[in-house]
Amino acid sequence: MARLEDVAEDSGFSRATVSRVINEEHLVKPDTVRKIKESMEKLGYRPNMMARALSSGRKNAIAVLLPDVTALYYSNLLRGITDVSQDVYYHTIVKSISKIDLAADLVDSGMVDGFIIRHSSSIEKIDLLIRKIEKTSMPVIFIGRPFSGSKSPSIIVDNVGGARKMAHYFAGNNFKKILFITGHRDNIDSNDRRYGFKMGLAEHGFNLKNLVEAEGDFTKEKAYQIAGEYLGGKEYDAVFAANDNSAMGVLHFLNENNIKVPDEVSVAGFDDAFFAEYLWPPLTTVRQPMYEIGRVAMNNVLMMINREPSVPGEVILPTELIIRKSCRAGVI
């Protein structure tokens, strides 16, 4: 590969000037810029990121910490992030948040300019990592609830509002008994959704004694099992699952046992996952803008890296009620 020095030699200028053309073009005489650019073109010159990073401290890379790349939610997030990072020639290093020591290495070894962190529930040692990052004054953005004790900005989704809308939709039906299937016990999203759901139900005078909670874990398998335990007796006439995966498990049980949806039991989820519309019956759910979240997060770290002042401390992205056929039509 052609090096900066080769370009300097070819163009007849010094390495410093070539470097300026790359980084601060305005400090160089236009004619010089032209000549140097010609040389770069001719030699097919590309700056060596490692050398640049070592010398300047800027890596043009950000780390993304995710619970699981495989989950739909996260892969869409990731696409949002990579789509914008590619536009600005940033590299995206993806790490599983469960291997937190590896993430710590990333900060120690100085591989990245910033972090985007999605922590869905409290993970051991994550606070140590965050404190460590913040000590280096590297920018961090949280997706989901801001981390307690940290004042780094966060991008969150209006879980409470979305679940509340669903509750209002449910309320029109005079359901007698409703089952709410949660996510993991301490999952922040799940808790917010439960909170919003209860709030919305209460606002319509629903007696919360008739809302039963079952602890799920966001998987279809667990929800399927829960459905088996609760829904066999036709006691419940509605189920709200904390995510679409869980709703999928419920639907599966109901179909299998020939319990009519929505005539006998209404089912709703949360996410608007790509399969939601194609479940049977098509799932009523709350859409959250996962891809957008990724984009916003990446744009904001970028602003922080470039020390632009106006990064909002918290941005809340709206959710939307998506009405399909798995619920009896409510009053909106």
Place this chain on the structure above:
Amino acid sequence: MARLEDVAEDSGFSRATVSRVINEEHLVKPDTVRKIKESMEKLGYRPNMMARALSSGRKNAIAVLLPDVTALYYSNLLRGITDVSQDVYYHTIVKSISKIDLAADLVDSGMVDGFIIRHSSSIEKIDLLIRKIEKTSMPVIFIGRPFSGSKSPSIIVDNVGGARKMAHYFAGNNFKKILFITGHRDNIDSNDRRYGFKMGLAEHGFNLKNLVEAEGDFTKEKAYQIAGEYLGGKEYDAVFAANDNSAMGVLHFLNENNIKVPDEVSVAGFDDAFFAEYLWPPLTTVRQPMYEIGRVAMNNVLMMINREPSVPGEVILPTELIIRKSCRAGVI
């Protein structure tokens, strides 16, 4: 951050010796190793990857080029890759293959030690990229069919065999007319699956005139539309879709129009995507080991990077027929 030099000073040895402890411990006297490690521990020393990369040429990073992180197939692949790369302290840089110039930058700017490339259909300029990579003698592994004109190793899935098994399963039913829904026209996987399917059908004496092909694009939406065009008239008694997404679209149309599956029409897919079992009815399909593919790919680049000789030129991972309820029971 503590630097190597700080460790050297603290321990009373030279930088070279400290470096050896990091990279070639066996060349150093045990007692010295111990002392130096104590210093490293005490100072919280972590090697700076950038400096190491610049000096040694090793980046401890590989690039993964994927058509789309969002698709289930690819996100599982990615998890396989990141799971092993994390174990060996490698970084994974993910790029969309559609932005091929950015991938080219990765090789020019010397950010990575190797590439894992998944090209699902021929993409403009991809051959240029591959030639460029191979010119640097950086290791490349292909996932899916090897790239023509390249002799880098590849990991492929037995698409032909899987589809053939499905054909055999179909054949027991004496279906009169079968619809095959393809992927994108030039998609390699889709073509292999068609080939295997036809082969298997022919082996059982099925008249291939009664196999009709419709050009899909691997999406549920397109398959749904195709189902509308072909399956309204009850002419077909079976559908094989080139992937589970497409099968999902078909199922959706059938459910919506109250056409009984599998009594009136049998439906099968390919992938065994996570939702396949939870569709209604549960989808008969061919399972491919996506996660495994990722692991194998990563392990093999690693071997190549370390110049271990025995990297297989081609590894074919098996597929498995998964029988559920969306097909009339065939004879196996």
Place this chain on the structure above:
DNA sequence: GTGAAAGCGCTAACAG
């Protein structure tokens, strides 16, 4: 506007 020179933190011969 441009150049000279000093590093960034580490590895890799080469000596000893």
Place this chain on the structure above:
DNA sequence: CTGTTAGCGCTTTCAC
């Protein structure tokens, strides 16, 4: 076994 000495390719004062 350990130390000395050059760099890796770039950025960044500080001069001119």
